[in-house]
Amino acid sequence: MHAKEFKIRWGMVIDVDKCTGCGACMVACQVENNIAPVTPEVDAWAGVAYDASNKLRTLNWLTVYEINNKKAFPEYEVAYMPRPCMQCASPACVPVCPVVATDKNEEGGIVSQIYPRCIGCRYCMAACPYHARYFNWFDPTWPAGMAKALSPSTSTRPRGVVEKCNFCHTRFQQAKDKARQEGGDPNSLADGAYNTACAEVCPSGAILFGDLNNPAHKVHALAHSKHSFRLLERLGLGPQVYYYSKREWVHRLGDNYLPNEKKA
């Protein structure tokens, strides 16, 4: 499929060698995007208790995976990989959507998700190789009183629709509005003028966000580094999220390499 070209491509470079896996980004993401914590509930018939401690009903746009080099003590190494939506150049999720609830046509290259249009068929979830999409099996419920003040950035979603990371899209709109108000060019935002909640909160500075096409943005050069790679790059979806690591084994885990296969 021919990838649509954009003058601006918002993207991330995540330094896997810096990430400590603390989880602050996951919390910030939930708060910013009004993702309700899973309300504990017991299914007496099935004998299962549902809550976030068994991950059966969790819904998180950003997940921090723990990976390791599969070696025994003491050669064992570990790394953490935050995984947002990859905002692919040729997203597998978009062409399969029967109602165009997800699309990639806005300048910036962010893959949209229009909740009211979604019919909940979940074809997009099946198509996404990154498991970045989540389905609302239930209506969101916050503990009593916690929903008194939700983030004004993201509308709440009902059961029956798919949702995913959108690079905190409201912040993009706000950054453009601010640029217009200040007489600047909304299509040429300065590095840092638009930032996602996860990148903003990260204590170790492992998540960097910016325009991959803009040489003035830090991510532009980093994405072209020999230490950068993308997840499942050989699928050809062209993710706009890059990972950065100087460790060979981390690179190899980024795609399905055979044991003796050389990395391209």
Add this chain to the structure above:
Amino acid sequence: MGLDRRAFIKFIVGGAAGTLFTPIPWKLADDSSIWSQNWSWIPRLKSGAVTADATYSKLCSAGCAVKVKKVGGLAFGVKGNADNALSQGGVCPLCANGAQMLRSPARVAGPLKKDGSAFKAISWDEAEALLADKLKGLKGQSGKVAAISGDGSGTANEVLSGFLAGLGSSAYYYMPSDQTTMAKAWNGIMGGSGQIGYDLEGADLVLCIGADIMDAFGPTVRNQKAIAAKRPIEGDKTVTLLYAGPVRTRTAAVADTWVPVSPDGGAAFALGLANLLIKSGKGASLGGFGEFAELAAKFGPDAVEKAAGVKTEALMTVAKALLMAKNPVVVVGSGSGQGGGVALAAAGVALNALLGSLTVLPEFPKAVSHAPDRSGLLAKDVVAWLADVDAGKAPTPEVLFVYEANPAYALPQAAAMAKTLDKAGLLVSFSTYMDETAALADLILPAPHPFERLDDAQSPYGLGKATYLLATAVAAPEKDCKSTPDFILGLAGKLGVDLGFGAFEDVLKAKVQAIGADWDALAAGGAFVSDRKGSAQADLGASALAKAAAAPKAQGTLLAALDHLNIGTGALATPPHALLTVRDTELYGKDLFVQMCAATAKSLGVSEGAKVKLTAGGSEITARVALNEGVMTGVVAAPLGLGRTAWDPFTKGKGDNVSKILAVSAEPGTGYSVWAGSAVSVAKM
């Protein structure tokens, strides 16, 4: 004119076609679309002006400088305060939940008094009268009124400890932490003054012995920022990070080198390094250096390998790196942030002294003149005191105040400690949340959430410079709470104890004035950072250190308890939004997971997922096995912070409380209570 079949079909088809030229079908489709999107049964967003107010969040142990984001005046989120030198825009995984914890289901709604096995609501006036009546008869009786504080940096401690002093009691204790262990070493055994600091910002090599600086030690956000600033993604690294400990912790995960050291071998490893440094010509100007050098000489590479499991080559490599570095800093602590030995803390001071990196922060002047010195209080041993109370060697307190702490859950051998706490005549908890200690208490006087109150922090332990921060009330009170120091000041007034102030705000204003800071700048979210250094005069305390270091090595499987900030702290259970950040290898459903490498599992006869019983310190917990090759052979790693019995449905009954099996022993030479690296028995169930 009749209606025949043809006319009828023409009418229907014409009508249908005609309808398409009217707005009716489009309007109906639009309406059905709108109404199907009008999800009235799910929460609505609040509209209004979006603002952000700076404050200092003390939800995590060290605190984070944050900006509380509000919509229409109601707090909904936090972001880092990039202008504050401490956090520089970063936020820890606990403080990121700050706004949500304002409306946590575990919050205590107002003052509560135990009535049988339940609580009944009372007014603040009733609570004050009840306490005043009880305390009146205890004035002047030593040890009858006591307090345990979990706030290592707040001036509120001056109010509480000054109040106790006014009642004639010196039984003021801090919850155990790396800070209290270091205070015992530096201010107690070594006779130093001020507070030990760590200049990570100026370091070109940071060696962490046990201290998980990215997750559990000190101000983790500042630690991460300080290291990250010197390790740009592209370009040369200007700091090397080494981690020595039994588990590949989060610090080890991003360190340049991980040196596996047994959980009880930190002091031997540090003394082994000191020996090699001294042999290379390094010296220290602290008292008792000759005696210390003699002690260190006993920790040659072979002795270190035996005591700490560190191979000679690895020890030499670390020593060489320390010698080659221009500004090396050694940070010592325990992976759980508590229970480490005084020997390790003292050896850490000695190492920094040998390397010329010893940093001492001066204490800020006190605001409450009657209050005892903070360093002296920090050096006290709450675990030993409670053991004495239990054994009848110390008076049982008639009134026991618990401030910003949860000792019934978080102290080692937690179940036994909770029983001792329950012996107090009147257990008073100032907890914001219904924690385990509050559930046990006779009286709960809820403190406001950190965003709802005036508070401060003076040099949170782990910083490299004396720093003062102010927290202001930036959110409207959600519950009927009262600032604890204000309540104590009111109580002091009723009992005729003169603390010199009537309101906590005046205490803080006096404090700010005494240290020469600007109130408005602090209230706007700034940090007061002083370049003043404290006195580095002290004795290396080799005689006590020698006895401690000669302690027999624990036998069998050793327990490495780990403190993960995202799971919570002793005083704060996992927030609802943080529960999904807890890994399946730590908690799955109601099962706690303990980690061990395959070799350890094989020797214990267990396999991945096996249910095991861990026994130590007269208590036991159940868990499942998760294989993790990042854990040293012969060691079982277990996360703290789970297995809550109070709080809310999000955390209650999830996993087991590892604090229950932290077996306490008295460190030879210092007598200090230690439990890091204690032995544990693992049995398959």
